[in-house]
Structures are given as C-alpha cells and as structure tokens.
Amino acid sequence: xxxxxxxxxxxxxxxxxxxxxxxxxxxxxxxxxxxxxxxxxxxxxxxxxxxxxxxxxxxxxxxxxxxxxxxxxxxxxxxxxxxxxxxxxxxxxxxxxxxxxxxxxxxxxxxxxxxxxxxxxxxxxxxxxxxxxxxxxxxxxxxxxxxxxxxxxxxxxxxxxxxxxxxxxxxxxxxxxxxxxxxxxxxxxxxxxxxxxxxxxxxxxxxxxxxxxxxxxxxxxxxxxxxxxxxxxxxxxxxxxxxxxxxxxxxxxxxxxxxxxxxxxxxxxxxxxxxxxxxxxxxxxxxxxxxxxxxxxxxxxxxxxxxxxxxxxxxxxxxxxxxxxxxxxxxxxxxxxxxxxxxxxxxxxxxxxxxxxxxxxxxxxxxxxxxxxxxxxxxxxxxxxxxxxxxxxxxxxxxxxxxxxxxxxxxxxxxx
Amino acid sequence: xxxxxxxxxxxxxxxxxxxxxxxxxxxxxxxxxxxxxxxxxxxxxxxxxxxxxxxxxxxxxxxxxxxxxxxxxxxxxxxxxxxxxxxxxxxxxxxxxxxxxxxxxxxxxxxxxxxxxxxxxxxxxxxxxxxxxxxxxxxxxxxxxxxxxxxxxxxxxxxxxxxxxxxxxxxxxxxxxxxxxxxxxxxxxxxxxxxxxxxxxxxxxxxxxxxxxxxxxxxxxxxxxxxxxxxxxxxxxxxxxxxxxxxxxxxxxxxxxxxxxxxxxxxxxxxxxxxxxxxxxxxxxxxxxxxxxxxxxxxxxxxxxxxxxxxxxxxxxxxxxxxxxxxxxxxxxxxxxxxxxxxxxxxxxxxxxxxxxxxxxxxxxxxxxxxxxxxxxxxxxxxxxxxxxxxxxxxxxxxxxxxxxxxxxxxxxxxxxxxxxxxxxxxxxxxxxxxxxxxxxxxxxxxxxxxxxxxxxxxxxxxxxxxxxxxxxxxxxxxxxxx
Numbered sequence: 074x075x076x077x078x079x080x081x082x083x084x085x086x087x088x089x090x091x092x093x094x095x096x097x098x099x100x101x102x103x104x105x106x107x108x109x110x111x112x113x114x115x116x117x118x119x120x121x122x123x124x125x126x127x128x129x130x131x132x133x134x135x136x137x138x139x140x141x142x143x144x145x146x147x148x149x150x151x152x153x154x155x156x157x158x159x160x161x162x163x164x165x166x167x168x169x170x171x172x173x174x175x176x177x178x179x180x181x182x183x184x185x186x187x188x189x190x191x192x193x194x195x196x197x198x199x200x201x202x203x204x205x206x207x208x209x210x211x212x213x214x215x216x217x218x219x220x221x222x223x224x225x226x227x228x229x230x231x232x233x234x235x236x237x238x239x240x241x242x243x244x245x246x247x248x249x250x251x252x253x254x255x256x257x258x259x260x261x262x263x264x265x266x267x268x269x270x271x272x273x274x275x276x277x278x279x280x281x282x283x284x285x286x287x288x289x290x291x292x293x294x295x296x297x298x299x300x301x302x303x304x305x306x307x308x309x310x311x312x313x314x315x316x317x318x319x320x321x322x323x324x325x326x327x328x329x330x331x332x333x334x335x336x337x338x339x340x341x342x343x344x345x346x347x348x349x350x351x352x353x354x355x356x357x358x359x360x361x362x363x364x365x366x367x368x369x370x371x372x373x374x375x376x377x378x379x380x381x382x383x384x385x386x387x388x389x390x391x392x393x394x395x396x397x398x399x400x401x402x403x404x405x406x407x408x409x410x411x412x413x414x415x416x417x418x419x420x421x422x423x424x425x426x427x428x429x430x431x432x433x434x435x436x437x438x439x440x441x442x443x444x445x446x447x448x449x450x451x452x453x454x455x456x457x458x459x460x461x462x463x464x465x466x467x468x469x470x471x472x473x474x475x476x477x478x479x480x481x482x483x484x485x486x487x488x489x
Numbered sequence: 490x491x492x493x494x495x496x497x498x499x500x501x502x503x504x505x506x507x508x509x510x511x512x513x514x515x516x517x518x519x520x521x522x523x524x525x526x527x528x529x530x531x532x533x534x535x536x537x538x539x540x541x542x543x544x545x546x547x548x549x550x551x552x553x554x555x556x557x558x559x560x561x562x563x564x565x566x567x568x569x570x571x572x573x574x575x576x577x578x579x580x581x582x583x584x585x586x587x588x589x590x591x592x593x594x595x596x597x598x599x600x601x602x603x604x605x606x607x608x609x610x611x612x613x614x615x616x617x618x619x620x621x622x623x624x625x626x627x628x629x630x631x632x633x634x635x636x637x638x639x640x641x642x643x644x645x646x647x648x649x650x651x652x653x654x655x656x657x658x659x660x661x662x663x664x665x666x667x668x669x670x671x672x673x674x675x676x677x678x679x680x681x682x683x684x685x686x687x688x689x690x691x692x693x694x695x696x697x698x699x700x701x702x703x704x705x706x707x708x709x710x711x712x713x714x715x716x717x718x719x720x721x722x723x724x725x726x727x728x729x730x731x732x733x734x735x736x737x738x739x740x741x742x743x744x745x746x747x748x749x750x751x752x753x754x755x756x757x758x759x760x761x762x763x764x765x766x767x768x769x770x771x772x773x774x775x776x777x778x779x780x781x782x783x784x785x786x787x788x789x790x791x792x793x794x795x796x797x798x799x800x801x802x803x804x805x806x807x808x809x810x811x812x813x814x815x816x817x818x819x820x821x822x823x824x825x826x827x828x829x830x831x832x833x834x835x836x837x838x839x840x841x842x843x844x845x846x847x848x849x850x851x852x853x854x855x856x857x858x859x860x861x862x863x864x865x866x867x868x869x870x871x872x873x874x875x876x877x878x879x880x881x882x883x884x885x886x887x888x889x890x891x892x893x894x895x896x897x898x899x900x901x902x903x904x905x906x907x908x909x910x911x912x913x914x915x916x917x918x919x920x921x922x923x924x925x926x927x928x929x930x931x932x933x934x935x936x937x938x939x940x941x942x943x944x945x946x947x948x949x950x951x952x953x954x955x956x957x958x959x960x961x962x963x964x965x966x967x968x969x970x971x972x
Contacts, residue, residue, distance in 0.1 A: 118955045192953065192955060240922060240957070243926070246926075261915050262914045262961060263958075265958075266958050267914070269952075270914065270965050273949045273962060273965075273966060277968075281967055284910045285911065285914070288911035345955075347954065347958065
C-alpha cells in the first residue's frame, strides 16, 4: 500500500458511498490576499487520553496521579520535552520536530461544550459544532465552506470539501459539495473491536468465544494474516497488527494531503481514525496508545511530505470527542473523561507552544474529581483557525458555523 | 404486545424468516405462527424477473457467444497466418525458430479475438443474484423466501458448471413448485436442463439405445444416484447399486435441445428416444414398462411417495430451521403430514411452525453466511444490494451463491460454519464502516429487535467507541448470528 501510489482517477473516486460530486476548478479562498490556505481536520474517534499524549511532567501531582504509568522525561523511553512543563509522548518524534520548528502547537485541557460521556453524542457535538447532540445533519467545516461561498469569498465553481473514508465524517457533511476518497484496502476489525467482541462472547456464547480467541491467537503470532481478513491474500500488505494500522493511517492522510495540494483540488478536508478508547491496558509508553500515537505521527509525516509546496499554507487540526479519566483505572486503562489535547500542525501555524490554562491535577482541581478539567473551549481554537486561516467572518462563525457561540471568542494568533 | 410475544416475534423472524427489518416485529404482531403461515400465501413470483431470460434463452445466449468466439478466433488465426506467409521471404534466416514464433503469434491473435467477445453468463448470474437477494430484503417476514433457499439448496446445481442458468433454474423449477406437492417439485427439478446438465445426464445413453450402439458409449449413473441418495430417499435407505443402474437407464434420453440445432428451442428439455435404453427396468423391486420419458416420471412419482422420502425431507427441513439435532417428535409430526397429504409441502411447512417443538429450542443454530448477510442488510432497512459486493462477500464466507462444491449442497450444522466467524467479523466491520454515517445502532436495537436482545449486547453497543464498532458488535453478537 504505500502512498507512492498513483492518485486515484476521477472514476475511482466516484466509486464509494456518500455524496459524490465532480470536482474541478480551483477554489479561491482568500484569493484577494493572494493566499490559498488548506485546512484538514482529523477526528480521533474513541476519546484520546490527552494526558497520555502530552504529559504535564512539571505538575507536582503528575506522578502521584499516574504512578508508574506516568510519562516522564527519564522514562523508558523518555518523553520528549516541549517546554518546562509539558512533554510529548515518545511515539511522536515528527510532531516533536514540527513543534520545535514552530510548525505545531498543542492545546491542552481543552474540550467541546459536551460534558457527558457517550462517544456517539460527544462525536456529534464535536463535529456538528452544535451545543447538543442529536441535531446532526451537517458539520461545522462544511458550513464554514458554505459561508465562504455565499459571501463570495470563494469561487463557487470551485468550493469543494474532501472526505476520506467510506463514511464522510460528519464535520464535513452538509450542503457544500463533498468529494470522497475511500482507501482501497479497509482496515480489518481493530484489536479493540476484537477484544470487546471476545468479552461479549465470553459472557454470552462460549463456542463463539473459543473460535474468536483462536483466530486472535493466530493473528498475534503473525502467521495467519488476520485469519479471516478479506484483504489478507495480498502479499504486498504489511503484516497484521500495528504495521497495518500505520500503513493505513499514512496512506489515508497522505492521500488527503495530495488532494488538498493539487492546484485544482479541494481546500478543506476531514478524516477519522478509530481506536482511541483505551479502557484496558492503555499502554501510553509502550502499548496500544503508544502504537496509535506513533501511527498518527507517521500520518503527520505523510501529510507534510505529500503537501509539497502547499505545506506552507496548511493547517491540520487533530481533535477528539473528549478525554479520559485522569487516574489509571483498575485494568491499567482510562475511562471516559473530559479535558484532553488538540494537536495543530502545518506550515501555516504559529506554533512551538503548548496553549493551556492549566487547571492542575489535585483531586479538587479535577472535573468531578475524575477528569482533567477543561479550561479551553475547543470551539475557540477552531474558530480561531477558521477566522485567521480561512478568513470566515466572526459573526458567521458565531451564528452559522458554531451556532450560539458568540460568547466563545476565536483564539487569536494560531496561524502565522 | 407482551414481552414474551415480542420475543416470539423476534424468534419467528430469525428462525423462520429472513431476520427482522424495521417494522417487521409489528407486522408479525401477537401471532407469529399465524404470520408465518400467512407469509406462505403471498405471491412468490419475482415480478422484476420479467426482464431476465428463461434458462433456455440464457443457455442459447451463452452458446451463441461461444460460437461467435470460436469463429472470431479462427478468423484471426487465419489472417495471422496469411500475413506471415506474405512476409515470409524477407525473414527466413532461422526457419525453425521463425515458424515457432509465427505459430505463437497466430495463437495469440486467436486468443485475443476470442476474448473480445464478452461472456454473457456472468452478467446474467449477477442480475439473478441481485433479484433474488432483493426479494429476500423486501419480504416482510421472508418465511417463503427462506423455503426457496432451502429447496434450492436441497436440489442444488452449481453455477460453476452452468452459470447462466443457475438463477433461472431456481425460478422455474424451485420457486414455482416448492409450495405445491413434492412430486411436482421433484419432476420439475429433475427434468430441468440445468439439473440434467449439472448431474451429467445430457450424454448418458443406454447401452442398447440407437446412439449407444452407434457410438459405443453408455450410461452415466450420477443423476440416478443423487436423486435417491440426496433428493428423495436419503442415504442408506435400502436401494442397491442395481437400483441405481436401472434408474439411470430409465433416465437415459432426458436431455436438452442442442442450441446450435435449434435457435427457437435450444436449451429446453427434450426426451431423445435415440439415447434411451429400450425396454422395462426394475427399480426398488418394481417393474417399469413405460415408454419414453413417462418411465422416468413413474419412478420419480414412486420415489416421491416412498415413506423414506417423507422422513428424509422432514428431517432436513427440521434440521435447517430448528436445530442441528432436531426433536424426533417434530420430525415425526412433519413426516406424518408429508405422508398424509401426499407430500403437500405447504402443509409440511405449516406443520413445522405450528408445532410447539419448533419453538422450544433456544436460538442455537448458527445462521449460514447468506442468512446472516441478508439479515444485516435487512436490519438497516436497505432494499437493494450491489450484487458484485454481496456475492463476493458470500464467497469469502464459504457460501458462494449457487456454487456448492458438491450435489449435497451447503451443510446446515454449526461445525461447518463456525470457523468462518473471524471472517464474518471483517465483513461486519467493513459493512459497519460503510453504514456508520447513516445507521444508528441504538435505533436498530429498538426498531428491529424491539429491544429483545441480551443486556450484554445492549451494553457493548452502548459503550462502543464509534458507531462503526457498535454496529460491528451488534451484527457479530450471538443474538444476531444465532436463531
């Protein structure tokens, strides 16, 4: 698989699900200024543990909170220092490099207005841009594009959004036309899905449990390429497990980048990566989370290299529906929480900073005595990007893109 | 509707129907047995099938394409040879090698010319697959459609051998007869060109028939054996090798009209007296002196009426619908109905769903891939499928449509299918990914299952990290896979 593949032809693109439209002319966002900005949104589904990704190593309560699961600067492997207070998960050297060169910023202790703990509802709020779940016909990125178009700030012939994956992420769905690209090889069921199914079988159907367990054992030996994986007969495929996840992330993100980079391509896009719901054996320093963050880091590299010249004018926002509990749970994982991180990368970023109004980690400082307290409204961050990068008017942002968010002021200075 | 009535409605749809779809629990109402019986009175004809060719027409279409292909190949080969002859004097340094290359080039040209004529068999197969699957999706309850699938598998043919005819065979022979008397179904399938082709009867000839004497060729026992072993009496039901041979002689001459000879009727059933073994035959102790095809029909009528057939059919039906080891009481009730009604298959089906025995077993049967796959699509309320994707999925799961590896058809027992569960997970995962933007797993649990699903599944679905994962877990749950 690899992203040195040819770009899919238009015909290949039109195969797939979702709203498909022909695409052609160059959208001229911010054209009057001689700029041609790109915005890619990546949704991490399952609720990323922000503390496992970006550790507050300078917080005096950090070690007592996470014990030997806490990422530390002299850990094995050592966390990557960002500033005097925060350090990055060691699985993310690319992000660290981008950060050091000012092309990445991290927002910590951030959250949407959603305060409950349902993935589905949390994702609806995150992607719809609305205050409550359930009103989910369009996403904020699509409405932002629509607003640019209706205000004459984008060439209407050329305004297109890009959705990556068989299901167009909600954030980019709506009235503005969306083109979609579906990776040719879909991911086999994740390890997490298999574990949950096994757990379900163990409680309901021992025979099915035995069969599934046997398959998982085979897959873990690496001998049987995912015993039932329909894509497994292909010898060019990486072995199952994390290698395949890495390849998938890189292919999907790299392809998105190449579309956004094309002179006549779309200028905004969205994609989702699953697998972040780390209830059991989270493995921030060496397991599941470490592997996924590493795959995401590889996706960042793929975006940077595939954007080419357009990287200068690119912003990528990596967001998740909510965070996880501050403390490690009884099975070495974390449960659904609230405050978390957002990653911002791109050549257009004014980065090299962790942006946080740090709430602290003492029990009284936690949200409901369990979660990292959210102190930054994620909408402020997104509104800042939309206003300063794409030039969506602030009034439109408050009314149409994030309805009812007039009190949430766009965060300034995110882009250079 | 009380809770237990709801549970029985859900069981009715999974065990005897095509699985719940939005609204079907309500349609079953408080009388699941009555609803299943009523389902047998709905018209079974595939109205959209009017656009599809009859089996004979399909057969002729493929034969025509083959003839055109052969002609094109021959033409191309001749032309390539002419060109070589014309240019031969200028390139004669190495005669032997040159000739070899010329020959290859001519063959290559022939091959290319042949491939330029597309095979019409596959598009016909896919059209048939699409219509059949959509009939299963559209059915409110789908008991009758399940019976179509059952009988089509009982009297299976293989699309590997006769791709173009496989769908039409099911429509013409199975669908049209499977709620009438067994004997009529039997006569229809055994006299259908697809079955005669599949079980090698087209060229079978009696040793003393005109063709047999002239060509020194003879009998093929295949169809006679399979009719007795698989289609009627059941294995070890007391027939001997002599019975098989006699019956095979009886069936000589059952063939089809060669399409090349007859553009109007090619591919239709015909009795060819020149292939038929003359004289009487003894099968299972009874003498059959009839002339022509009537002799075979007489044997088939007696096989249909044989008590062993009643038991064999009752056992297979009960095993397919109710349990791998069906209750003997249920089998006997169904076999008795079969005997008492002279093989009225509708009455046998009614006897099955009317028996308490058919409902008592917990949902222990693992759905076959086809039942599970259609069930997933139905649960979403979809009424259409991409036939390439759908048949491809079934193939991956080991139940390629109309392509069993042997005349026995696809098995019914759990042991045959359970190892495919891992592969089902990948398919469920991919299906769930495509659906995740539009389908709400909680709504499926409420609308399609009337919440009659185990608390563990509800919890797993509620806690899933994404809609995709929730849907995959739901479709992979024992509640969804067992019936």
